Amino acid sequence: MITLSHLSKSFGDHRAVSDLSVTLKPGEVLGLIGQNGAGKTTTFRMILNFIEADKGTISWDNQPIDAHKRRLIGFLPEERGLYQKQTIEEQVVYLAQLHGMEKSAAKATLKDWMDRLQVVGNPGDLVQTLSKGNAQKIQMIMALIFDPDFVILDEPFSGLDPVNAGIFMDEIKRLKDRGAMIIFSSHNMDNVNQISDQLLMLKKGKTVLQGPVQAIRESFGRTRLYLETDEFNQADLAAMAGVTSVTKQDGGFLLKLTNEEAGHAIFDKVTANGYIPAFSQQPPTLAEIFKTEVSTND
Structure with a gap:
């Protein structure tokens, strides 16, 4: 040791x-x-x-x-x-x-x-x-x-x-x-x-x-949400409560959330009509965390 x-x-x-x-x-x-x-x-x-x-x-x-x-x-x-x-x-x-x-x-x-x-x-x-x-x-x-x-x-x-x-x-x-x-x-x-x-x-x-x-x-919360849907466009997703930004990524959309609880309501909306190909809510990547910590004032 x-x-x-x-x-x-x-x-x-x-x-x-x-x-x-x-x-x-x-x-x-x-x-x-x-x-x-x-x-x-x-x-x-x-x-x-x-x-x-x-x-x-x-x-x-x-x-x-x-x-x-x-x-x-x-x-x-x-x-x-x-x-x-x-x-x-x-x-x-x-x-x-x-x-x-x-x-x-x-x-x-x-x-x-x-x-x-x-x-x-x-x-x-x-x-x-x-x-x-x-x-x-x-x-x-x-x-x-x-x-x-x-x-x-x-x-x-x-x-x-x-x-x-x-x-x-x-x-x-x-x-x-x-x-x-x-x-x-x-x-x-x-x-x-x-x-x-x-x-x-x-x-x-x-x-x-x-x-x-x-x-x-x-510890930074599950504030990154990737989903794939044909029913909602980028503007629709950006207008949802708790969403701070939406970018296109790998055939779907990456949403940044104000808090991880927002993901529950978003899930209910995008799956209201049934199956969607992808829905994954994750914490920020280490690269994102690194940038955040570097830019934070002492």
Whole structure:
């Protein structure tokens, strides 16, 4: 179990992280979100002991994270960096050895990892021959090849197409199933929603949202309603009580409601003559919530 308790960090007059507390259990995924400069990378750097917290504690199973424990942490930094003149194998094997893996085991495992992540290339290829996406896959392999118990991924999906983002997500799910603890940051709220057990949102270093993803969404109320109907047009729906806006979407209409209770009366009206193809009332998406929280004044 990883526990961050009342962490704070300032750089001069700038408070980068303020009184952050969170607990991560084995097999859990924490999505850490926030605008650029919100404090996400600073939090990662404090966990990894790259920088020291001004206040608060960081522990693993109620003990400080010492040098031995740090060897069990896999880290994918936001700042991508590989030695262009070295081979893939040289870099991956060297880092794996730093984390306690035998050289022979790292070499034997590397090709399997490259196949699983669909890397175009061979272990003996120079890094400079790799595309940006394949280089990112190699850095992901470097973070995971030694089977870490705790993984920190700083913007792992940045720059990836949907297919390769899906490959990365599958690996995160595999780690979760194995019992690893995972923290990752992302600006893609769909990815956060799909794989996170917990969500933590920072704004100017302060925690503004925290808890299970669905519980956070539900706390904003089921104020998004998608329906498909042939009997009511956009203007008809917009005129209904409790509707603040109507937009066309995927062959139907997306309604924003003042409160979730408005959905009951709308359901009665649009189904008065029987069946309609679709009626789904949901809380706001994480992307909508993110925009709302970012735009809210402190």
